[in-house]
Amino acid sequence: MSGRGRKAAQPIAGHHAAPALAPDGLVVTLVQAEGTRSRFDFAELPVPAPMQRSLARLFAARSARWNSHDTALAYWTALTAFTRFVAEQPEAVEDLDGLTAAMLKRWRLRNIGTNGGIALMRHVRPLLKLDERLTTGPVAEEVVRRLPTARSTRSSYASDEQQQVRMAAQRQFRSALLRVRDNAALLASWRSGDLAEGSRDWRIAAALDQLARTGYLPTGSKGVVRNVRLLGGSNWENNFGRLYLDRSELTALAVLLTHRFGWNLAVYDRLPVPVAAPSAGADTTPTYRIQVEKRRKGGGRWFSTENVTDIGPGSPGRLISEALEATAFARQLAAALVPGTDRLMVARSHYPNKVHTDPGRPARIGPLVIGVADADAQWWTKAHGLSGSPFQRSRRTTVIREGRPLQHAPGTHESIYVLPDEHVQHASQDVFADGALEALAQAMAVFEGRLVDRPQPGHTATATADCQDEASSPWPDGEGGCGADFLLCLGCPNSHVHPGHHARLSLLHRELRSLRSVLPASAWQERWSESCGRLDDLRDKVGATAWDAARGRAGTDDRTLVNLLLKGTIRP
Numbered sequence: 001m002s003g004r005g006r007k008a009a010q011p012i013a014g015h016h017a018a019p020a021l022a023p024d025g026l027v028v029t030l031v032q033a034e035g036t037r038s039r040f041d042f043a044e045l046p047v048p049a050p051m052q053r054s055l056a057r058l059f060a061a062r063s064a065r066w067n068s069h070d071t072a073l074a075y076w077t078a079l080t081a082f083t084r085f086v087a088e089q090p091e092a093v094e095d096l097d098g099l100t101a102a103m104l105k106r107w108r109l110r111n112i113g114t115n116g117g118i119a120l121m122r123h124v125r126p127l128l129k130l131d132e133r134l135t136t137g138p139v140a141e142e143v144v145r146r147l148p149t150a151r152s153t154r155s156s157y158a159s160d161e162q163q164q165v166r167m168a169a170q171r172q173f174r175s176a177l178l179r180v181r182d183n184a185a186l187l188a189s190w191r192s193g194d195l196a197e198g199s200r201d202w203r204i205a206a207a208l209d210q211l212a213r214t215g216y217l218p219t220g221s222k223g224v225v226r227n228v229r230l231l232g233g234s235n236w237e238n239n240f241g242r243l244y245l246d247r248s249e250l251t252a253l254a255v256l257l258t259h260r261f262g263w264n265l266a267v268y269d270r271l272p273v274p275v276a277a278p279s280a281g282a283d284t285t286p287t288y289r290i291q292v293e294k295r296r297k298g299g300g301r302w303f304s305t306e307n308v309t310d311i312g313p314g315s316p317g318r319l320i321s322e323a324l325e326a327t328a329f330a331r332q333l334a335a336a337l338v339p340g341t342d343r344l345m346v347a348r349s350h351y352p353n354k355v356h357t358d359p360g361r362p363a364r365i366g367p368l369v370i371g372v373a374d375a376d377a378q379w380w381t382k383a384h385g386l387s388g389s390p391f392q393r394s395r396r397t398t399v400i401r402e403g404r405p406l407q408h409a410p411g412t413h414e415s416i417y418v419l420p421d422e423h424v425q426h427a428s429q430d431v432f433a434d435g436a437l438e439a440l441a442q443a444m445a446v447f448e449g450r451l452v453d454r455p456q457p458g459h460t461a462t463a464t465a466d467c468q469d470e471a472s473s474p475w476p477d478g479e480g481g482c483g484a485d486f487l488l489c490l491g492c493p494n495s496h497v498h499p500g501h502h503a504r505l506s507l508l509h510r511e512l513r514s515l516r517s518v519l520p521a522s523a524w525q526e527r528w529s530e531s532c533g534r535l536d537d538l539r540d541k542v543g544a545t546a547w548d549a550a551r552g553r554a555g556t557d558d559r560t561l562v563n564l565l566l567k568g569t570i571r572p
Helices: 049-065 069-088 101-111 115-129 137-143 159-191 200-214 247-261 265-269 316-326 328-337 374-383 390-402 410-418 422-427 429-444 486-491 499-516 521-527 529-542 544-553 556-567
Strands: 027-031 037-041 275-278 286-293 303-309 346-348 368-370 495-497
Touching (some): 027 049, 159 316, 159 390, 247 265, 303 316, 328 368, 499 544
Antiparallel strands (some): 027 037
């Protein structure tokens, strides 16, 4: 069914998709969703013809699961590396059934040490597993041998780095937006007849009208733009840039969108124009419905939607409003040249006659380009004196800042974005330190003495336990005695607790717990938490039932001592 509930049009009678594998068994042609074609000639691989045909057959079979040219190209690159390796080996191998376990072990040793090598193996292995001749024996065991997870080498931006990238993109896009806005106003005045005919602004606006309709300015007989002096010079901003963004300015907009929404670079090639609707209760505050395509999620889960509202400067919706304004003329021209075109990220190329050679990218529409290429990102980074991809690191920074998955699974969020990130690890050091200190406090807040059945001869009675040897106290007082208060006795290895202490200690335990509800958390934690922790531990050792029953045997002396211990007036 279509999106409007109508049945989809049926193909013509007898229609069937052309097979990916050519009749000669050496060429695989893949048709992408955009209609572009990718051709892979396996005769170019440096291995004998039987292996070339086997690999081509496996490649074509696997390609049914791929959604993009980039995926196919990654598999092709891996196969190229693998066949070069096979050709270098001393063993002569005619076909895949000639591969040996020793050869695959050498392939593994060559690549296992780097992320790039692991990626090559991850692309070659699924193809080899499809061959029925490699499903048994030592070779099969080597094919399915577990591969390690590649170590992430990417990190998020530090706050100052992210600010530098964002400001560079904001300056460039803002300048372009104001330029397009001013010229759009001039053109609107011309079309409404508000300009004096023949005036300078009238003549400029007349040229802008042709630029808006065709993507080109009026030219002379030799194809040179006319009235260059009238337009203000031959630079881009005074010519085609009056109504259009160029690829660098479109890249700056994409950087800002990634910083705001966490989208990756591949999204911009297929990002449709957001649909605007008035917000509930407001006539001038639009809410945009944005459809994001994520092909790696698999069939049926490619699309997700995000709703953002323009509530003023700095809001997520305001950036969408500005993106729509800056690309308005490019989008209108694209829809006029190819009816049905619905893409947000459209720019005017500096070189409109350049041949389109990348089957993984959207096709050009006249002088217009769709989306943002890897080369655009690299050029933009270099032009602004930055390092690394502004999309990979900005996306990672946004995901970490938001603290939740953005267009990816929770497991990917944790394992790929959060845990390996060095800035997250650095920021977590204080958390780990606090946890370690808390664990140490808990380890210290345990009963360190001994449980005995009866009082032992020679032991000295204290307010909470019997002391075996006061002179060997862990907390000496400098005069050969013990300097600890009586609550600390339960943390001393010299202490002995027998059933005669249980009633008093159980009563003390209950009173400490009741204090927790009335004292400030910091005061209770500082003064009573360790003592209560030791009594918790002692209760577990004695047994909860016996411990609670002993409290009923507490007498007047026990209550008096507990009161003194809590008030801090009883000292050793």
